[in-house]
Amino acid sequence: MPELADEPGLVHGFSTVAIGSVGLKHATDRSAVLASRQAFLRVMGLDGQALTAVGAVHGAGVARVDEPVDSVDDVDALVTDQPGVVLFATYADCYPIVLWDPVAHVAGLVHAGWRGTQAGVARRAVGFMRDEFGCSYILAGIGPGICGRCYEVGEEVAVQFDARFVNPGQRGKWLLDLAAANAAQLEEAGAKAVYETAMCTKESYLFPSHRRHPDGTRFGAIVALR
Numbered sequence: 001m002p003e004l005a006d007e008p009g010l011v012h013g014f015s016t017v018a019i020g021s022v023g024l025k026h027a028t029d030r031s032a033v034l035a036s037r038q039a040f041l042r043v044m045g046l047d048g049q050a051l052t053a054v055g056a057v058h059g060a061g062v063a064r065v066d067e068p069v070d071s072v073d074d075v076d077a078l079v080t081d082q083p084g085v086v087l088f089a090t091y092a093d094c095y096p097i098v099l100w101d102p103v104a105h106v107a108g109l110v111h112a113g114w115r116g117t118q119a120g121v122a123r124r125a126v127g128f129m130r131d132e133f134g135c136s137y138i139l140a141g142i143g144p145g146i147c148g149r150c151y152e153v154g155e156e157v158a159v160q161f162d163a164r165f166v167n168p169g170q171r172g173k174w175l176l177d178l179a180a181a182n183a184a185q186l187e188e189a190g191a192k193a194v195y196e197t198a199m200c201t202k203e204s205y206l207f208p209s210h211r212r213h214p215d216g217t218r219f220g221a222i223v224a225l226r
């Protein structure tokens, strides 16, 4: 995201469909996915480094990473203060959230779909950075995800969110603004600034969208210290 691009200590980025799917879970061709992941690392200037993947179980768990591991399975957010640890997660409508404290040199990556957002994963990640690393100057960037005009949910999901983030849709459905819900959480948790790319995965063909083409294709987010 442009607002975080000039941070000298932070490397972050989102892959597009041009690089290929980076999600293994639904992959029919694992070697192609692994090649796409390598290409993503290369583009980010992290050639040859290992990815540490967010397991992404649609919860609010946060974990600290001190050295590279393949994945941390039971969480939706990872935080590190170690150069050489490359945080990684995959998405197709859920939101990547980049967290960065330029004073403490601590970075985090969040995976936030509706369940994780409802469970408060972004709020918990900010709290974790404060409690675990003493962070007091956290900048947040909300990456591409499905927007509040496109994300149709049923009544049973809509009622779990504050009315500020829900609008009436068609045929008795509701429209949920996950970006706004996460932005509010990050601000309430004390983030110094919250930036939004405001790119919708369902509307932009740069990114795969589960709602538009549920074919298992995933884009990736990388967060690392320089």
Ligand SMILES: [Zn+2]
Pocket: 146, 147, 148, 149, 150, 151, 200, 201, 202, 203
């Ligand atoms: Zn949209």
